[in-house]
Amino acid sequence: MSATFNFCAGPAMLPQAVMQKAQRELLDWNNMGTSVMEISHRSQEFIALTTQAEADLRQLMDIPLNYHVLFMHGGGRGQFSAIANNFLGNNGQALYLVDGSWSSAAVEEAKKLAGEDNIDTINIVEKSNGLNSVSIPELSTIDKDYRYLHYCPNETVDGIEIFDTVNSPWPVIADMSSNILSRKIDVSQFGLIYAGAQKNIGPSGLSIVIVRDDMLTLPSLPQSSIMDYKLAVKHASMYNTPPTFAWYLAAEVFAWLKASGGVEAVEQINIEKAQLLYQCIDDLSFYTSGVASLNRSRMNVTFQLVNPELDDLFLEEAKLAGLVALKGHRSVGGMRASIYNAMPIEGVIELVKFMQAFAKKHS
Numbered sequence: 001m002s003a004t005f006n007f008c009a010g011p012a013m014l015p016q017a018v019m020q021k022a023q024r025e026l027l028d029w030n031n032m033g034t035s036v037m038e039i040s041h042r043s044q045e046f047i048a049l050t051t052q053a054e055a056d057l058r059q060l061m062d063i064p065l066n067y068h069v070l071f072m073h074g075g076g077r078g079q080f081s082a083i084a085n086n087f088l089g090n091n092g093q094a095l096y097l098v099d100g101s102w103s104s105a106a107v108e109e110a111k112k113l114a115g116e117d118n119i120d121t122i123n124i125v126e127k128s129n130g131l132n133s134v135s136i137p138e139l140s141t142i143d144k145d146y147r148y149l150h151y152c153p154n155e156t157v158d159g160i161e162i163f164d165t166v167n168s169p170w171p172v173i174a175d176m177s178s179n180i181l182s183r184k185i186d187v188s189q190f191g192l193i194y195a196g197a198q199k200n201i202g203p204s205g206l207s208i209v210i211v212r213d214d215m216l217t218l219p220s221l222p223q224s225s226i227m228d229y230k231l232a233v234k235h236a237s238m239y240n241t242p243p244t245f246a247w248y249l250a251a252e253v254f255a256w257l258k259a260s261g262g263v264e265a266v267e268q269i270n271i272e273k274a275q276l277l278y279q280c281i282d283d284l285s286f287y288t289s290g291v292a293s294l295n296r297s298r299m300n301v302t303f304q305l306v307n308p309e310l311d312d313l314f315l316e317e318a319k320l321a322g323l324v325a326l327k328g329h330r331s332v333g334g335m336r337a338s339i340y341n342a343m344p345i346e347g348v349i350e351l352v353k354f355m356q357a358f359a360k361k362h363s
């Protein structure tokens with residue numbers, strides 16, 4: 001079988017070395033004669049795994065000691081409701097910045113749980129000359145006692161990324177589902193960071209939550225125990241049976257990242273990969289990008305064929321060349337190449353070669 005490069009936005013490809021290791025030890029993990037899937041989450045061996053996973057993530061992201069690291073159920077969307085439930089009791093209010101599909105979905109969920117009147121929104125995307133860019137207004141002049149400000153620094157569907165820190169008078173909560181561990185960030189700027197695992201960490205279903213200790217004193221709404229941050233902290237993310245196999249794979253991805261030189265090293269490769277692809281889009285009049293250069297996502301490169309009648313042929317021929325899952329999200333159309341940490345630069349080079357050849361053939 002020739003190489004396949006999988007550009008799926010999520011669940012996304014995992015590092016090949018991790019998948020091969022998982023395959024090797026699927027039936028006999030840690031010399032236990034059984035799969036990691038088939039042992040107690042409270043066994044000494046599994047606890048050693050979770051301790052190592054947390055230590056590795058703390059090291060990779062340089063997480064300060066006054067933050068808890070949680071491994072929870074329910075993916076990214078699970079956290080949309082967990083946040084509202086944990087932080088908006090007694091008519092608590094929050095501000096949501098909206099820059100695309102996922103931040104809009106987070107707003108809908110928060111309104112449903114905390115009431116329309118308690119959720120304010122600001123649309124931070126501007127369109128000029130057909131290009132989307134992000135502009136965050138001065139927030140310090142807003143005279144409101146919000147419990148938190150929520151935003152999504154990488155809009156997976158739209159291909160929009162916010163690289164600047166948000167200066168907020170309120171604790172900042174960030175949905176980093178699709179760009180966590182892709183570049184260095186200063187965790188101390190955030191009240192809470194969360195991420196569904198299936199983009200840059202591991203299998204779907206698992207979500208990672210990094211929460212500052214003082215956030216847990218905010219009043220909460222009635223909620224299910226498994227999504228309660230205080231209970232998750234108290235029980236070390238094992239109030240009930242956690243998704244153990246997903247946790248194991250996440251631990252392997254963290255170990256792989258460390259062995260690859262950590263976040264700074266993969267950030268350099270991510271910059272290179274994104275530049276190669278955007279350069280190709282900009283160089284050829286056959287393709288266009290709808291995102292202004294300062295807000296072009298490094299993880300999800302969205303682009304259009306100037307002649308959309310060729311979309312299906314593009315996807316068909318790409319697939320024959322071993323380049324799969326390039327179709328853009330149905331809400332925006334066009335193409336999307338998701339190039340998370342696990343995508344080797346060779347995959348991007350192959351895609352660029354294909355795009356050049358396709359443009360030449362069909363211009």
Ligand SMILES: *Cc1c(COP(=O)(O)O)cnc(C)c1O
Pocket residue numbers: 010074075076077078102152154155156175176177178196197199204205
């Ligand atoms: C994928 C994604 C989600 C949703 O994750 P689920 O695990 O499907 O709930 C939320 N936010 C962002 C930014 C995403 O990319």
